[in-house]
Amino acid sequence: MSAAGPLRIAIAGACGRMGRMLIEAVQAADDCVLAGALDRKGSPALGSDATAWLGQASGVKITADLAEGLAKAQVLIDFTRPDGTLAHLAECERLGVKMVIGTTGFEPEQKARIGAAAQRIAIMMAPNMSVGVNVVMQLLAQAAKALNQGYDIEIIEAHHRHKVDAPSGTALAMGEVVAKAVGRDLKECAVYGREGVTGARDPSTIGFATVRGGDIVGDHTVLFAGIGERIEITHKSSSRVTYAQGSLRAARFLAGKASGLFDMNDVLGLS
Numbered sequence: 001m002s003a004a005g006p007l008r009i010a011i012a013g014a015c016g017r018m019g020r021m022l023i024e025a026v027q028a029a030d031d032c033v034l035a036g037a038l039d040r041k042g043s044p045a046l047g048s049d050a051t052a053w054l055g056q057a058s059g060v061k062i063t064a065d066l067a068e069g070l071a072k073a074q075v076l077i078d079f080t081r082p083d084g085t086l087a088h089l090a091e092c093e094r095l096g097v098k099m100v101i102g103t104t105g106f107e108p109e110q111k112a113r114i115g116a117a118a119q120r121i122a123i124m125m126a127p128n129m130s131v132g133v134n135v136v137m138q139l140l141a142q143a144a145k146a147l148n149q150g151y152d153i154e155i156i157e158a159h160h161r162h163k164v165d166a167p168s169g170t171a172l173a174m175g176e177v178v179a180k181a182v183g184r185d186l187k188e189c190a191v192y193g194r195e196g197v198t199g200a201r202d203p204s205t206i207g208f209a210t211v212r213g214g215d216i217v218g219d220h221t222v223l224f225a226g227i228g229e230r231i232e233i234t235h236k237s238s239s240r241v242t243y244a245q246g247s248l249r250a251a252r253f254l255a256g257k258a259s260g261l262f263d264m265n266d267v268l269g270l271s
C-alpha cells in the first residue's frame with residue numbers, strides 16, 4: 001500500500017463474469033479498495049451492494065450513473081462491451097480517472113479514440129491480462145521468425161457459449177504478433193473461416209478458426225504446419241482469476257502514471 005492509502009478502484013460491468021471476478025479480487029487485495037461499481041441502465045442489480053453476492057457488505061452500491069460510480073475512484077477497470085467502454089472513457093477523461101481496459105471487439109476508429117484519450121489520462125489496454133498469454137506472445141514472435149518459410153500458420157481459439165465477439169481479441173493479437181514477425185500485414189493476409197470449394201491453401205495467409213461452447217474459459221493455439229512436422233503453441237486459461245489478477249497488476253502500474261497508453265508488456269516489463 002502507498003502512503004496515500006489503498007488504491008481506489010471502480011469496476012465497470014460489475015455484474016458480468018469478469019466484473020464479479022474483479023470485485024472479489026479487489027476485496028481480497030490488501031492494497032486496493034472498491035471505490036465504485038458500474039452496470040448498465042436496466043440491470044436488476046442497480047442499487048444493491050456490489051458484494052452482496054459474496055455475502056459481504058462493501059458499502060458500494062451498483063449504479064448506472066457514471067459520475068456517481070467514478071467519484072471516489074483513481075482507476076476504473078472495464079470489462080464490458082466497446083460502446084460501454086467508450087462511454088466510460090469519456091467520463092474518465094472528464095474526471096481524470098485512469099483506466100484498465102480488458103474489453104475486446106473494438107473497431108479501429110474506437111481504438112484510435114482510446115489512443116487519443118491516453119494523451120490526457122493513463123490507460124492500460126490488453127485483450128488478455130493473463131501473464132501466461134503475454135509470455136506466449138514472446139514465444140510466438142520467436143517461433144514465427146524461425147518458421148518463416150514452409151510452415152502454414154493457423155490460429156485456433158475456443159471460448160464459452162456466451163462470448164459475443166470472434167475471433168477473440170487474444171487470437172487477433174496473436175495474429176498481429178506472428179504476422180509482424182514474418183513480415184506480413186495481418187489486414188492483407190488474414191482468413192477468417194473457410195467454407196465450400198476454397199482452393200488450395202495460399203501459403204501467405206494466416207487462418208483463424210473459432211470454437212464456441214459450454215464453459216470454456218479461453219484456449220488459444222497457434223499452429224505452424226510444415227511438411228513432416230507441426231509445432232503447436234497453446235495457452236489454456238482454466239479460471240478467470242488470472243485475468244483479474246493481471247488487471248489489478250495493471251491498475252497498480254497505472255497508479256504511477258499521469259498519461260499514456262500502455263499494454264501488458266509494459267506492466268510485466270517484457271517490452
Ligand SMILES: NC(=O)C1=CN([C@@H]2O[C@H](COP(=O)(O)OP(=O)(O)OC[C@H]3O[C@@H](n4cnc5c(N)ncnc54)[C@H](OP(=O)(O)O)[C@@H]3O)[C@@H](O)[C@H]2O)C=CC1
Pocket residue numbers: 012013014015016017018019039040043079080081083084085101102103104105126127128129130165169243
Ligand atoms: N482482457 C482480458 O483478459 C479479458 C477480456 N474479456 C473481455 O471482457 C468483456 C466482458 O466479458 P465478460 O465479463 O465475459 O462479459 P459479460 O457479458 O459477463 O459482462 C459484461 C458486463 O458489461 C455490461 N455491459 C454490457 N454492455 C454494456 C454497455 N454498453 N455499457 C455498460 N455496461 C455494459 C453487462 O451488462 P448486462 O449483463 O446487463 O448486459 C455485464 O455486466 C468481453 O469483451 C471479453 O472479451 C474477458 C475476459 C478476459
Ligand SMILES: O=C(O)C1=N[C@H](C(=O)O)C[C@H](O)C1
Pocket residue numbers: 104127128159163167168169170171217218219
Ligand atoms: O470473452 C472472454 O471470455 C475472453 N475474452 C478475451 C479475448 O477475446 O481474447 C480474453 C480471454 O480469452 C477470455
